[in-house]
Amino acid sequence: MVLDVLQKIKAEHDATLAFRRSCREGICGSCSMCIDGVNTVACLRPVDTDTSSATTVTPLPHMYVVRDLVVDLTSFYQQYKSVEPWLKRKTKTKTETTEHAQSPEERKRLDGLYECILCACCSAACPSYWWNAEAFLGPAAMLHAYRWVSDSRDEYAAERVQALAEGWDKLYxxxxxxxxxxxxxxxxxxxxxxxAMKTLHQLGKP
Known part of the structure; x- marks a missing residue:
């Protein structure tokens, strides 16, 4: 994988090379970067066996570079936090350990949503995010917002949708x-x- 090559370069050729990495399994999202023009995570990107051309590795585009392949994700994480990515309940439970059960069908609605690893590849690839990073929350934050709107255990779906639709820029x-x-x-x-989030807002049916 490309991450292995970067680690070999750092270990044997240039100890000053800076990049993020952690799990090496495509779970943490740390090693996100642009490889041959595609935003991806280096630990999942195979090395091109065609050695006739060089592989180009650059930081995620349209983000402030801290050093080498490390970009500043402060704003990205603040936008993620702004969608309140945690379970919110109106119904009080007897104890803090009360389980909120789901049916298999309800749980299945979260497939394709909860797997996001916050690598920021999507937001860094989004032209709307490039032009309006201060206002538009970006694809990753919106994916997580919809994940909680879709969760049968959460009781603030309507409020979540309304909050995102206010001011137009966050969602639209x-x-x-x-x-x-x-x-x-x-x-x-x-x-x-x-x-789907836009549809819920327009129909008024979160």
Whole structure:
């Protein structure tokens, strides 16, 4: 994998090379970067066996570079936090350990949503995010927002949708270019989640 090559370069050729990495299994999202023009995670990207041409590795595009392949994700994580990605309940439970059960069908609705690893590949590939990063929350945050709107255990779906629709920019800056879906290293579909969120808002049926 490309990550192994980068680690070999750092260990044997240039100890100053800076890049993020952790799990090496496509779970943590740390090693996101642009490889041959595609945003992906280096630990899942095989090395091209064709040695006649060089492999180009650059930081995620349209983000402030801290050093080498490390970009500043502060704003990205703040936008993720703003969608309140945790279970919210109105019904009080007897104890903090009370289980909120789901049927198999309810659980299945979360497939394709909860697997996001917050690598930021999708947001860095989104032209709408490039142009409106201060206002548009971006594909990753919106995917997580829809994940909680879709969760049968959460009791704030209507409030979540309304909060995202206020001010127009957070949700409706998406133009359905679908670069996010094309580049996702986990084969998720943030564009579909954003489209579904728009539909819920317009129909008033979260």
């Amino acid at each position: 800056r998406c133009r359905m270019i679908k670069s996010c879906t094309a580049t996702c290293p986990k084969s998720l579909d943030p564009a579909a989640a954003i489209s």
